[in-house]
Amino acid sequence: MSSKNARKDPAWKYCVEIDVPPSGVKKGYKYMKCNFCSKDFKGGVKRMKDHLAGTNKDAAPCLTVPAEVKEEIKQYLKAFQDSKFAAQRNFEENVESGAYYTGSSASVSNRGVRGPMDWHVHVVSEGGSQPPETMPPVSAKEHRNQVCLDIGRFFYENGNPFHAATSPSFTSMLRSVGNFGRGLKPPTMHELRTWILKEEVKTTTEMVNDIKATWKTTRVSLLSDGWLDMRNRSLINFLVNNQYGTVFLKTVDASNCVKDAEKIFELLDGVIEDIGEDIVVQVVTDNASNYKKAGEMLMKKRKKLYWTPCAAHCIDLMLEKIGELPQHKNALLKAKKVSNFIYNHNWVLNLARKILGKDLLRPAATRFATAFLTIQSLYDSKDALQQMFVSNDWKNCAWAKKDDGKNVKKIIMDERTFWPSVVYTLQTTSPLVEVLRIVDGEQTPAMGFLYGAMDACKEKIAKNLNNIEASYKEMGHQR
Incomplete structure (x- = not known):
């Protein structure tokens, strides 16, 4: 003791x-x-x-x-x-005065070492907080590298997606920090959730109001977007669009009426009434039968507007129909079987990653286009997959002796039926998937390109099949 x-x-x-x-x-x-x-x-x-x-x-x-x-x-x-x-x-006073500035150890004050922080701070003179007007190129590069490392660490520590760096608000934030100069005291968590949040809400409200002020002049399209949340509720987002931007109106829980055309019609009609019948010239919804019937009812009641099916949904349904053709269906089922086998067994997945050097794309449950993208992913990795299933690692593993493993290997090594069906599927669907990418994008309005893109799509499919009409005629009936 x-x-x-x-x-x-x-x-x-x-x-x-x-x-x-x-x-x-x-x-x-x-x-x-x-x-x-x-x-x-x-x-x-x-x-x-x-x-x-x-x-x-x-x-x-x-x-x-x-x-x-x-x-x-x-x-x-x-x-x-x-x-x-x-x-x-x-500490706070030093931050406010610019005494703490992250930099390299070469820029530490020459007044003597006061403690460990001196290796990571830059002392600003009394003459002001602005950096020197002239900076040697090497020093400028080192300073930028240090700033970039600090920004990167913020992204990594907080799990921020990298594409956030492309956001205009990210660039605006850094510009404001740079204009302020050294010694900026960052906002606290309390400030972020109080006055800063209130100011941002106020700014956003003003932006929305500015767009709404243009509606009477330009007229608008009403957009209906249905989706399922994590609780499996059928929700519908209502949005209004014109050339000045898209404004979110509200979300409605339509779990009890999403399959009822009459109820969908009442929902859409009520939103149009709120916006103003003279303002809405177009209503865009999914192409499901209930929405189609509701759209016809809307046009019958309100003579000045049109119902338009969502182009992306239409193309996705076209891909669904094409996927039901025998040759496509056979390729899709086998591709799904291969993908599921690999992803359902950790040892096999690790071997695939080792040999392929990447992951295969898995088909999603709702988007039919992803099924065809899965086939493209398999085709791009054909040689590596065949190498995997003849490797010593595969021969010596337990899965090579089981029926599931044998069946998947048989599919991958099948040059007589499987891979020719994959090639045919890609030749007949890849152009349509490209059109889907155009209409489902968010950067540029696709309406002006849609008809030309569909004509080019049909010509490309015909060309891929050597312009032999019998090879693609059956697809024309799946629209």
């Missing part, structure tokens, strides 16, 4: 450390007994100081402690708190 004379904390003068049974010891805990009331404490000398000073924080007050001892400990606690707050205030 350490001598209390070797301990600097004043509380040790008025207590003793005691032993406890080994079974009752908690790691890192100190067990003490007050010299005045003989009360036992565990958890550290801080509790003993609260006991002696009567703070009523983490321990009951000592009823027999002398007044002078109580005052001594109280003053010690007060001095400790004052020094703690002073250090925090000193």
